[in-house]
Amino acid sequence: MNIMIDQLSQTPIYEQIENQIRQIILSGELETNYMMPSIRKMAKELGVGIITVKRAYDDMCNEGLLVSIQGRGVFVASIDADKEKEIRLTQLRERLSELKVFCDTSDISKQELIEEITDMYND
Amino acid sequence: MNIMIDQLSQTPIYEQIENQIRQIILSGELETNYMMPSIRKMAKELGVGIITVKRAYDDMCNEGLLVSIQGRGVFVASIDADKEKEIRLTQLRERLSELKVFCDTSDISKQELIEEITDMYND
Amino acid sequence: MNIMIDQLSQTPIYEQIENQIRQIILSGELETNYMMPSIRKMAKELGVGIITVKRAYDDMCNEGLLVSIQGRGVFVASIDADKEKEIRLTQLRERLSELKVFCDTSDISKQELIEEITDMYND
Amino acid sequence: MNIMIDQLSQTPIYEQIENQIRQIILSGELETNYMMPSIRKMAKELGVGIITVKRAYDDMCNEGLLVSIQGRGVFVASIDADKEKEIRLTQLRERLSELKVFCDTSDISKQELIEEITDMYND
DNA sequence: GTGGTCTAGACCACT
DNA sequence: GTGGTCTAGACCACA
Numbered sequence: 001m002n003i004m005i006d007q008l009s010q011t012p013i014y015e016q017i018e019n020q021i022r023q024i025i026l027s028g029e030l031e032t033n034y035m036m037p038s039i040r041k042m043a044k045e046l047g048v049g050i051i052t053v054k055r056a057y058d059d060m061c062n063e064g065l066l067v068s069i070q071g072r073g074v075f076v077a078s079i080d081a082d083k084e085k086e087i088r089l090t091q092l093r094e095r096l097s098e099l100k101v102f103c104d105t106s107d108i109s110k111q112e113l114i115e116e117i118t119d120m121y122n123d
Numbered sequence: 124m125n126i127m128i129d130q131l132s133q134t135p136i137y138e139q140i141e142n143q144i145r146q147i148i149l150s151g152e153l154e155t156n157y158m159m160p161s162i163r164k165m166a167k168e169l170g171v172g173i174i175t176v177k178r179a180y181d182d183m184c185n186e187g188l189l190v191s192i193q194g195r196g197v198f199v200a201s202i203d204a205d206k207e208k209e210i211r212l213t214q215l216r217e218r219l220s221e222l223k224v225f226c227d228t229s230d231i232s233k234q235e236l237i238e239e240i241t242d243m244y245n246d
Numbered sequence: 247m248n249i250m251i252d253q254l255s256q257t258p259i260y261e262q263i264e265n266q267i268r269q270i271i272l273s274g275e276l277e278t279n280y281m282m283p284s285i286r287k288m289a290k291e292l293g294v295g296i297i298t299v300k301r302a303y304d305d306m307c308n309e310g311l312l313v314s315i316q317g318r319g320v321f322v323a324s325i326d327a328d329k330e331k332e333i334r335l336t337q338l339r340e341r342l343s344e345l346k347v348f349c350d351t352s353d354i355s356k357q358e359l360i361e362e363i364t365d366m367y368n369d
Numbered sequence: 370m371n372i373m374i375d376q377l378s379q380t381p382i383y384e385q386i387e388n389q390i391r392q393i394i395l396s397g398e399l400e401t402n403y404m405m406p407s408i409r410k411m412a413k414e415l416g417v418g419i420i421t422v423k424r425a426y427d428d429m430c431n432e433g434l435l436v437s438i439q440g441r442g443v444f445v446a447s448i449d450a451d452k453e454k455e456i457r458l459t460q461l462r463e464r465l466s467e468l469k470v471f472c473d474t475s476d477i478s479k480q481e482l483i484e485e486i487t488d489m490y491n492d
Numbered sequence: 493g494t495g496g497t498c499t500a501g502a503c504c505a506c507t
Numbered sequence: 508g509t510g511g512t513c514t515a516g517a518c519c520a521c522a
Binding site: 019020022023026027085088089091092093095096097099100102103105106107108110112113114116117118120121 | 146149150211212214215216218219220222223224225226227228229230231233235236237239240241243244
């Protein structure tokens with residue numbers, strides 16, 4: 001589990017942690033019931049505060065990707081891959097819907113939009 | 124000029140104002156040198172503080188879309204088409220950048236993203 | 247007397263008027279005791295408020311370049327050209343003194359300074 | 370970091386703060402990532418309001434000389450030498466622009482101006 | 493009337 | 508503790 005923190009980023013540290021853990025779990029790198037590093041250990045490794053890591057773990061528990069068990073630790077939740085994927089896609093569609101409104105009111109065509117995305121992925 | 128404020132939104136009020144004014148100006152709805160509602164009037168209409176509106180106007184002055192003149196008012200700046208387009212694209216890229224972070228951390232590929240967009244435009 | 251106002255300039259209108267009147271008087275274009283246009287006439291010609299012109303005239307009276315006589319009008323003061331010039335140069339030296347402090351603390355050499363000035367006058 | 374405020378000056382307090390911080394940073398006195406005094410501390414030390422200091426910090430963030438990070442503090446940004454120099458020259462040009470208006474309206478020629486500068490540097 | 497500056501103080505988000 | 512947002516209200520400069 002290799003998590004990188006950018007101390008100067010505008011994105012809150014707890015969110016950086018969440019994003020990377022989410023990516024790792026969704027990529028299938030960790031099995032269900034895998035025990036996450038303890039909050040203290042993770043905080044020490046990343047060089048951030050304990051509260052910050054706790055916030056990240058808590059958020060992921062609410063999200064359903066992690067499960068916290070009193071006195072034992074935090075574990076990777078059992079996930080139905082298809083169902084999870086569908087959730088992500090639904091979230092994506094909501095974001096895309098907002099994006100389309102922006103493009104429509106800004107005179108940006110579908111062509112230009114896709115072109116920008118392609119450029120972005122080529123960097 | 125119809126601006127709506129969502130007091131419960133996560134996005135700061137001044138940013139909501141900025142986004143909507145920007146949209147209105149870039150859509151060409153307002154002519155160059157159009158006099159914006161005075162800070163006090165706008166604040167009263169929106170039911171927000173004077174400083175909040177001022178902050179929004181200030182930011183847009185820095186952005187180059189408005190010009191503020193002491194004792195006279197705040198006016199729509201003259202913008203050439205190319206510069207206008209560039210502003211829009213810059214905004215688009217900021218949004219796409221956030222979108223990419225979401226996709227990357229959600230195990231959604233470039234392929235899937237473009238596919239979703241294409242579907243959306245076909246509806 | 248040809249005075250131009252830039253309504254969109256950041257410089258206050260009354261100051262624009264002052265600068266141009268000062269220039270005209272110092273250039274010797276107007277004789278001593280020349281009667282300036284009335285405040286109302288000047289305001290009408292320039293398309294600005296009466297108060298704005300009054301402010302400009304008042305300031306120039308305090309500066310000693312104009313003399314206001316109750317019920318008669320505003321006139322060009324008698325000026326000792328040499329003395330006036332010396333006053334301007336003294337003011338210039340004060341400004342240059344500040345400028346030098348800025349250059350010294352910003353690692354800008356005399357060479358660079360004069361070069362920038364030359365460039366500026368060539369535009 | 371020794372900043373002096375002149376409460377009676379015509380230049381706004383936040384601008385006085387900005388000018389002095391800019392000078393300090395551009396002079397190389399502070400290293401990249403140096404943590405600036407907190408807004409509250411600086412405000413208390415200078416005897417001004419919190420918002421005044423915040424305004425100064427905000428402006429310098431927009432200028433690219435500082436970076437503000439929620440919950441952590443405000444830091445000196447990393448600046449490359451060329452960009453630094455360009456900032457200084459831009460500031461110089463703004464000052465020279467004002468100086469030129471003064472000279473033009475005071476019947477002082479480019480020759481006289483440069484002569485005065487040369488004299489000043491010879492003292 | 494307009495915008496520009498400044499204050500004191502409150503509440504929230506992040507570390 | 509840090510910065511970020513927002514308010515209410517005051518005073519000044521400008522037109």
